[in-house]
Amino acid sequence: MTRARIHNFSISLDGFGTGVGQSLETPFGHAGHRLHEWMFATRFGTSMFGREGGSSGVDNALAQQFEPGIGAEIMGANKFGPPGWQDDADWKGWWGPNPPFHTPTFVLTHRPRSPIEMEGGTTFHFLEAPPAEALDTARQAADGKDVRIGGGVTMVRDFLAAGLVDHAHFVQVPILLGRGERVWDGLEDLEQGYDIETVASPSGVTHLIFDRKAS
Amino acid sequence: MTRARIHNFSISLDGFGTGVGQSLETPFGHAGHRLHEWMFATRFGTSMFGREGGSSGVDNALAQQFEPGIGAEIMGANKFGPPGWQDDADWKGWWGPNPPFHTPTFVLTHRPRSPIEMEGGTTFHFLEAPPAEALDTARQAADGKDVRIGGGVTMVRDFLAAGLVDHAHFVQVPILLGRGERVWDGLEDLEQGYDIETVASPSGVTHLIFDRKAS
Numbered sequence: 001m002t003r004a005r006i007h008n009f010s011i012s013l014d015g016f017g018t019g020v021g022q023s024l025e026t027p028f029g030h031a032g033h034r035l036h037e038w039m040f041a042t043r044f045g046t047s048m049f050g051r052e053g054g055s056s057g058v059d060n061a062l063a064q065q066f067e068p069g070i071g072a073e074i075m076g077a078n079k080f081g082p083p084g085w086q087d088d089a090d091w092k093g094w095w096g097p098n099p100p101f102h103t104p105t106f107v108l109t110h111r112p113r114s115p116i117e118m119e120g121g122t123t124f125h126f127l128e129a130p131p132a133e134a135l136d137t138a139r140q141a142a143d144g145k146d147v148r149i150g151g152g153v154t155m156v157r158d159f160l161a162a163g164l165v166d167h168a169h170f171v172q173v174p175i176l177l178g179r180g181e182r183v184w185d186g187l188e189d190l191e192q193g194y195d196i197e198t199v200a201s202p203s204g205v206t207h208l209i210f211d212r213k214a215s
Numbered sequence: 216m217t218r219a220r221i222h223n224f225s226i227s228l229d230g231f232g233t234g235v236g237q238s239l240e241t242p243f244g245h246a247g248h249r250l251h252e253w254m255f256a257t258r259f260g261t262s263m264f265g266r267e268g269g270s271s272g273v274d275n276a277l278a279q280q281f282e283p284g285i286g287a288e289i290m291g292a293n294k295f296g297p298p299g300w301q302d303d304a305d306w307k308g309w310w311g312p313n314p315p316f317h318t319p320t321f322v323l324t325h326r327p328r329s330p331i332e333m334e335g336g337t338t339f340h341f342l343e344a345p346p347a348e349a350l351d352t353a354r355q356a357a358d359g360k361d362v363r364i365g366g367g368v369t370m371v372r373d374f375l376a377a378g379l380v381d382h383a384h385f386v387q388v389p390i391l392l393g394r395g396e397r398v399w400d401g402l403e404d405l406e407q408g409y410d411i412e413t414v415a416s417p418s419g420v421t422h423l424i425f426d427r428k429a430s
Contacts, residue, residue, distance in 0.1 A: 013406070013423070014399035015230055174411045174423070178403025184229035188393025191228070196389045200415040208228070208389070 003146045003166035004135060006156060007066040009183070010035035010171045010205075016180035017153035024082045027094060034175055038205045039063050048100055059201050062169060062209075071145025072138040073101050076155030077109040080124075086111045093124065101150075104141040108134055108155060131155075131162045153181035160187055168194075168210040218361045218381035219350060221371060222281040224398070225250035225386045225420075231395035232368035239297045242309060246392055253386060253420045254278050263315055274416050277384060277424075286360025287353040288316050291370030292324040295339075301326045308339065316365075319356040323349055323370060346370075346377045368396035375402055383409075383425040 011017050012035065019029030028035060039045040042060035046053050054060065077086070085091040086109065093099055102121040112126040125141075127134055138147045149159050149168075159165050170183070184190075194210040201207060226232050227250065234244030243250060254260040257275035261268050269275065292301070300306040301324065308314055317336040327341040340356075342349055353362045364374050364383075374380050385398070399405075409425040416422065 014397075014402070174406055174413065176399055176402050176405045178399075178401070182229075184391055186393070187229070187391050190391045191389055196419065198389065198415040198419065198421050200413040200421065204411065204413065206413050206415065206421055 002071075002139060002142065002144065004149055004159070004164055005070070005146050006149045006151075006159075006165060006168040006170075008039055008063055008169060008171060009151060009156060010038070010173055011183050012173055012175050012177040012180075014176050014178065015182045015184045016177040017151070017156070017183045018078075019177050019180040022078070022082060027082065029180060031177055031180065035173055038171060038173060038201075038203050041203065055203070057202070058199060058207070059203050059205065062171075062199075062207050065169065066148070067102075069146050070103060070148045071142025072103050073105045073148040073150045074134050074138050074155070074159075075105065075107055075150035076152050077107065078152040078154060079150055080107045080109075089113075092116055092118065098122070101148075104138070105150075106134060106138050106141070131159050131164055135159075135164055153183050157183055157185065157187065160190060163193070165210075166212045168208075170208040170210075172206040172208060174204055174206075217286075217354060217357065217359065219364055219374070219379055220285070220361050221364045221366075221374075221380060221383040221385075223254055223278055223384060223386060224366060224371060225253070225388055226398050227388055227390050227392040227395075229391050229393065230397045230399045231392040232366070232371070232398045233293075234392050234395040237293070237297060242297065244395060246395065249390055250388055253388060253416070253418050256418065270418070272417070273414060273422070274418050274420065277386075277414075277422050280384065281363070282317075284361050285318060285363045286357025287318050288320045288363040288365045289349050289353045289370070289374075290320065290322055290365035291367050292322065293367040293369060294365055295322045295324070304328075307331055307333065313337070316363075319353070320365075321349060321353050321356070346374050346379055350374075350379055368398050372398055372400065372402065375405060378408070380425075381427045383423075385423040385425075387421040387423060389419055389421075 019031035021029040042063050043054035043056050044060050044063040081091050098120040099122040104123050106125045106127045109126050112128050116124040197209040199207040234246035236244040257278050258269035258271050259275050259278040296306050313335040314337040319338050321340050321342045324341050327343050331339040412424040414422040
């Protein structure tokens with residue numbers, strides 16, 4: 001059985017996966033880049049921008065798990081673009097001509113459109129479906145590999161609540177955002193289905209790694 | 216200058232310092248003992264109950280910081296007793312004849328009563344005062360030593376928000392309570408005033424240690 005996996009999902013100490021005031025200029029609202037600086041400081045993070053250098057310790061090792069074995073991604077509408085992207089027929093995501101997914105990528109939206117083929121193997125498919133059905137569709141496209149549950153906050157919470165996630169890697173950044181979207185809301189007792197490993201990195205972030213318990 | 220210190224303050228992964236439904240039988244509501252099992256597994260924790268044994272690693276070393284150098288404690292009304300304790304003239308706290316404070320201990324309440332002298336050096340004083348004024352009073356009683364900010368959740372949040380805390384030790388337990396009192400609410404950007412050290416214990420909990428930045 002293949003797995004559904006969450007990777008590099010950054011949250012603040014108070015549990016926010018994004019701030020308030022999301023826009024084209026500020027994809028994470030008032031959080032700015034603070035939730036993801038840890039990743040951009042790694043070799044994995046710098047390579048995403050075609051640059052060199054970066055750390056190669058535990059942050060990097062865990063960040064790199066993002067790619068191996070993944071055959072498709074599902075993301076929520078709020079990850080694909082700023083509020084209102086559905087009204088822009090030319091919007092193709094934040095990531096330029098060669099997005100970092102390199103697989104079929106399913107965007108959950110109430111306003112599906114035709115697929116968009118990008119460079120590097122990423123094709124965006126637009127899908128209106130509940131979590132379990134979306135995962136089935138992505139599994140078929142993943143061709144025997146795992147499916148990445150890509151975010152944003154709301155869809156991650158929905159997939160966790162539906163019991164569809166096999167592996168989840170959260171990265172807790174020691175900042176207090178105070179406002180935004182909380183990832184843990186409505187997930188009482190979630191830990192009972194998982195083995196949880198916690199790693200405090202010298203960089204200051206804390207990795208929380210959830211693996212579904214063997215049933 | 217002496218310090219105001221928080222110790223062994225346990226929270227869930229979703230930031231709750233207590234659950235819902237607090238009562239005489241369930242001081243932490245539906246959280247039960249889950250937030251504090253880590254502490255009761257240490258030598259420090261077993262000694263609180265006059266027993267022997269327990270772990271002597273990082274959890275124990277940090278838990279033991281609770282006592283040295285403390286000359287007084289301030290606690291909120293919700294820590295001193297279950298809802299309605301103010302109506303019980305005989306209520307003397309949860310802790311039996313010899314409470315684990317061993318110093319003057321100031322209980323913040325809108326319904327002050329006469330002091331209660333317990334065994335072992337603990338005297339409960341009842342005080343209606345805002346945080347800064349309460350801290351001044353406790354500092355005088357502490358006679359050159361530090362003051363412990365004892366909880367519960369609301370008063371810890373109030374003292375943090377007022378900028379009165381010099382050192383804070385939170386212990387994040389990997390459970391999701393879903394409901395209760397959140398410690399981080401209203402503390403946006405709190406981290407900017409502190410150096411924060413994070414330690415993941417083999418026991419599964421994560422220690423978050425805040426030390427006020429040198430000004």
